[in-house]
Amino acid sequence: MTEMELIEKAKEALKYAYVPYSRFRVGAALEASDGTVFTGCNVENSAYPNTYCAERTALVKAVSEGYRKFTRIAIVAEKAMPYPCGACRQSLLEFAPDLEIIVHWNGKTEKACLRDMLSFGFGANAFPMEENGEAE
Amino acid sequence: MTEMELIEKAKEALKYAYVPYSRFRVGAALEASDGTVFTGCNVENSAYPNTYCAERTALVKAVSEGYRKFTRIAIVAEKAMPYPCGACRQSLLEFAPDLEIIVHWNGKTEKACLRDMLSFGFGANAFPMEENGEAE
Amino acid sequence: MTEMELIEKAKEALKYAYVPYSRFRVGAALEASDGTVFTGCNVENSAYPNTYCAERTALVKAVSEGYRKFTRIAIVAEKAMPYPCGACRQSLLEFAPDLEIIVHWNGKTEKACLRDMLSFGFGANAFPMEENGEAE
Amino acid sequence: MTEMELIEKAKEALKYAYVPYSRFRVGAALEASDGTVFTGCNVENSAYPNTYCAERTALVKAVSEGYRKFTRIAIVAEKAMPYPCGACRQSLLEFAPDLEIIVHWNGKTEKACLRDMLSFGFGANAFPMEENGEAE
Numbered sequence: 001m002t003e004m005e006l007i008e009k010a011k012e013a014l015k016y017a018y019v020p021y022s023r024f025r026v027g028a029a030l031e032a033s034d035g036t037v038f039t040g041c042n043v044e045n046s047a048y049p050n051t052y053c054a055e056r057t058a059l060v061k062a063v064s065e066g067y068r069k070f071t072r073i074a075i076v077a078e079k080a081m082p083y084p085c086g087a088c089r090q091s092l093l094e095f096a097p098d099l100e101i102i103v104h105w106n107g108k109t110e111k112a113c114l115r116d117m118l119s120f121g122f123g124a125n126a127f128p129m130e131e132n133g134e135a136e
Numbered sequence: 137m138t139e140m141e142l143i144e145k146a147k148e149a150l151k152y153a154y155v156p157y158s159r160f161r162v163g164a165a166l167e168a169s170d171g172t173v174f175t176g177c178n179v180e181n182s183a184y185p186n187t188y189c190a191e192r193t194a195l196v197k198a199v200s201e202g203y204r205k206f207t208r209i210a211i212v213a214e215k216a217m218p219y220p221c222g223a224c225r226q227s228l229l230e231f232a233p234d235l236e237i238i239v240h241w242n243g244k245t246e247k248a249c250l251r252d253m254l255s256f257g258f259g260a261n262a263f264p265m266e267e268n269g270e271a272e
Numbered sequence: 273m274t275e276m277e278l279i280e281k282a283k284e285a286l287k288y289a290y291v292p293y294s295r296f297r298v299g300a301a302l303e304a305s306d307g308t309v310f311t312g313c314n315v316e317n318s319a320y321p322n323t324y325c326a327e328r329t330a331l332v333k334a335v336s337e338g339y340r341k342f343t344r345i346a347i348v349a350e351k352a353m354p355y356p357c358g359a360c361r362q363s364l365l366e367f368a369p370d371l372e373i374i375v376h377w378n379g380k381t382e383k384a385c386l387r388d389m390l391s392f393g394f395g396a397n398a399f400p401m402e403e404n405g406e407a408e
Numbered sequence: 409m410t411e412m413e414l415i416e417k418a419k420e421a422l423k424y425a426y427v428p429y430s431r432f433r434v435g436a437a438l439e440a441s442d443g444t445v446f447t448g449c450n451v452e453n454s455a456y457p458n459t460y461c462a463e464r465t466a467l468v469k470a471v472s473e474g475y476r477k478f479t480r481i482a483i484v485a486e487k488a489m490p491y492p493c494g495a496c497r498q499s500l501l502e503f504a505p506d507l508e509i510i511v512h513w514n515g516k517t518e519k520a521c522l523r524d525m526l527s528f529g530f531g532a533n534a535f536p537m538e539e540n541g542e543a544e
Binding site for chain 3: 218219220221222223224225226227229239246248252253254255256257258
C-alpha cells in the first residue's frame with residue numbers, strides 16, 4: 001500500500017470519531033507486518049481520562065485480532081498536525097519500537113521513527129526480555 | 137445470538153490477550169443493537185497505566201466501525217470472575233447505560249445492568265445532552 | 273472534622289483546578305483514618321486521556337505521604353453534581369471499599385458508600401489477598 | 409538544592425510506593441520554579457490502567473497546591489533505569505516543556521530535556537495558546 005493510500009484509510013476512519021467534548025477528530029491506520037491495515041478513531045468520554053486516542057484504538061483492534069508486529073501508522077486530523085501523544089507512543093512502543101509514524105494535516109505530511117519520538121523509552125530497557133515472552 | 141454464543145465469542149477473543157505482566161487473560165464480546173458482535177482482549181504495557189482492558193478494546197473497535205448503540209457484553213476470564221473495572225464501566229456508560237453485563241468464569245455466569253454497577257454515574261448527569269449531540 | 277468542614281476543604285482545593293479544556297472545576301478532600309485530610313483538584317491535559325481527576329489527585333497525594341486507610345471523601349464542583357467517574361471509584365476501591373462518598377454542588381449534598389457505587393467491584397474479588405499484602 | 413539532594417528526595421518518596429502487582433518501586437521529586445519540591449511514588453491498582461506513576465503523582469500534588477512552573481524532576485527506581493513512560497512525559501509537557509529529567513538507578517545518573525524525550529510533542533503545537541490561558 002502506498003503512503004497516500006494509508007493516509008486515505010486514516011481519513012476514512014476519522015469520520016467515525018466520537019468527539020463531543022474536544023471537537024478534535026483524529027483518524028489512524030496501522031499497518032501490520034503482513035500488510036493488513038487496522039483503522040481507528042478517537043473515542044471520548046465525559047470523564048476525560050477515559051478517552052481513547054485513534055492510534056491506540058487501531059492498535060488494540062489489531063492485537064485483539066492476533067497481530068503484534070507493525071511497520072507504519074498514518075495519523076490524520078482536521079484542525080492541527082496530529083503528533084501522537086506520549087501515552088500513544090508508549091503503547092505503540094511495546095509492540096513496534098521501529099514503527100514509522102506518518103502524520104498528515106492540511107495537505108502536509110511529516111514522518112519520523114517512533115524510537116526517535118520517544119527516546120530513552122521505558123519498556124525493553126526496564127524489563128528483561130523473558131518477561132515479555134508472549135508468543136505471537 | 138444466545139447468551140452462551142456470546143460468551144463463546146468472548147472466550148475466542150481471550151486467546152489473543154497480551155498479558156506478559158499480569159498473566160490474567162480476559163476476553164470480551166460486545167453486541168451492537170443490530171446484532172453485530174465486536175470482540176476484544178486485554179492489551180498490557182510495561183508502563184501499567186497504558187494497559188487496555190478487553191471491554192474497552194471491544195468498545196473502541198465498535199465505535200471506530202460506526203457503531204454507538206449496544207445491548208449486551210460478555211466478559212470471560214481464566215483466573216477469577218471478571219467484573220469490569222470502574223474505568224471500563226465509565227467508558228461503556230457513555231454509550232449504553234442500560235447495557236447488560238454478563239460475566240463468566242469457571243463455568244459460572246452472573247449478570248447485571250451497567251446502570252446498577254455504576255450507580256450515580258458521571259456523564260448524562262453532569263453535561264447537558266446537547267453537548268453530547270454527535271450524530272450516530 | 274465536620275462534614276461541612278470537609279466540603280469546605282474540597283472547595284478550597286477547587287480553585288487550583290487546571291481545566292483549560294473542559295472549564296469544569298472539581299475539588300476533593302480525602303480524610304485518612306487518623307483524621308489527616310489530603311486535597312486535590314482536576315489537572316487536565318491537551319491529550320485528554322492524560323487528565324487527572326480531583327479524587328485521584330487527593331488519593332495519590334495521600335499514598336505518597338504514607339497513608340493507605342481512608343474514611344471519607346468530599347467532592348465539590350461548580351457546574352454539576354460531581355459523582356466520581358468509574359476510574360476514580362476503581363482507584364479508591366483499592367484502598368477503601370467502605371469509603372463514604374460526599375458529593376456537593378449548588379448547596380446540595382448527597383452521600384453514598386463507595387462499595388454501593390461500584391457494586392461487584394473488581395479487585396479483592398479477583399486477586400487473593402496475599403498478593404495485595406503490602407505493609408501499610 | 410543540589411542534584412544529589414533532589415535525587416535523595418526521590419529516594420525517600422520511593423519507600424511509600426504501593427506496588428503489590430509489579431514490585432517495581434519508583435520515587436520522584438519535582439522542583440517548582442521557586443525551589444519548592446513535591447515528591448511522588450507509584451500507586452498501583454488491581455485493574456492496571458488505573459495505576460499512577462511516581463512522576464505524575466508528584467505533578468498533580470504540585471498543581472493541586474497552586475504550582476504550575478517546574479524546572480527539574482529526579483526519578484529513582486530499584487530495579488532498572490526509570491526513564492519516564494510516554495504518558496508521564498505528556499503530562500509533564502503540559503506544564504514544563506523545558507523540564508530537566510534526571511533518572512537515577514544503581515548509582516548511575518542520566519539527564520535529558522523533556523522536549524528532547526518527547527520530540528514533536530502534542531500540545532502547544534496542536535492548540536492555540538489562548539485555549540491554554542489559565543492564569544497561574
